[in-house]
Amino acid sequence: MSTTKIAIFASGKGSNAQQIIRHFKGKTAYEIALIVSSRKDAGVLDIAKNEGIPSIVLDKNNFFSSDDYVQFLKDLNIDFIILAGFLWKIPVGLIHAYPQKIVNIHPALLPNYGGKGMYGHFVHEAVINAREKQSGITIHFVDELYDHGAVIFQATCDITEQDTPDTLAEKIHQLEHQHFPAIIEKVLAGVNSN
Numbered sequence: 001m002s003t004t005k006i007a008i009f010a011s012g013k014g015s016n017a018q019q020i021i022r023h024f025k026g027k028t029a030y031e032i033a034l035i036v037s038s039r040k041d042a043g044v045l046d047i048a049k050n051e052g053i054p055s056i057v058l059d060k061n062n063f064f065s066s067d068d069y070v071q072f073l074k075d076l077n078i079d080f081i082i083l084a085g086f087l088w089k090i091p092v093g094l095i096h097a098y099p100q101k102i103v104n105i106h107p108a109l110l111p112n113y114g115g116k117g118m119y120g121h122f123v124h125e126a127v128i129n130a131r132e133k134q135s136g137i138t139i140h141f142v143d144e145l146y147d148h149g150a151v152i153f154q155a156t157c158d159i160t161e162q163d164t165p166d167t168l169a170e171k172i173h174q175l176e177h178q179h180f181p182a183i184i185e186k187v188l189a190g191v192n193s194n
């Protein structure tokens with residue numbers, strides 16, 4: 001069986017990307033072949049360098065106005081795309097080129113607290129301000145709408161009176177690091193079995 005080549009798209013620190021890289025290390029059926037970022041100062045690019053994984057920083061105009069990057073990914077034989085804190089909307093051309101092969105993680109229990117502008121700290125502030133008793137993570141396929149594709153997996157955490165957006169963010173990050181890599185592998189195993 002040929003190696004499944006994975007690209008990770010990220011705009012931030014890259015703690016999820018780091019966990020995913022660690023998870024697939026030594027698994028010869030999979031290769032984290034590329035790190036793609038929307039920001040030249042993203043911490044994920046340092047992780048790519050430390051891990052010896054090729055990386056690129058996207059040109060925004062090109063990303064949204066052409067399919068150049070679709071061709072770039074296809075030329076690299078990328079089979080699957082993981083969004084791990086990637087803040088731009090995925091253009092329809094990329095979605096059509098990778099049907100049911102783009103997965104995203106959202107730091108809340110979709111369909112609540114999702115959509116444009118709902119990312120990072122904004123999500124946790126909204127959840128705390130709404131005095132929710134629970135929050136969690138959602139891993140889902142990506143479609144043409146923000147945070148809207150078919151849900152693959154959700155995990156929850158309790159919220160106490162003492163929780164703040166920062167303490168909730170920490171709980172969510174722990175859930176992400178605990179579940180995202182293994183869920184990706186399950187999805188990939190399903191994709192490969194088709």
Ligand code: GRF
Binds near residue numbers: 010014107
């Ligand atoms: C995570 O909270 C993820 O749910 C969201 O963006 C954040 C990325 O964090 N989509 P990191 O860059 O992986 O640390």
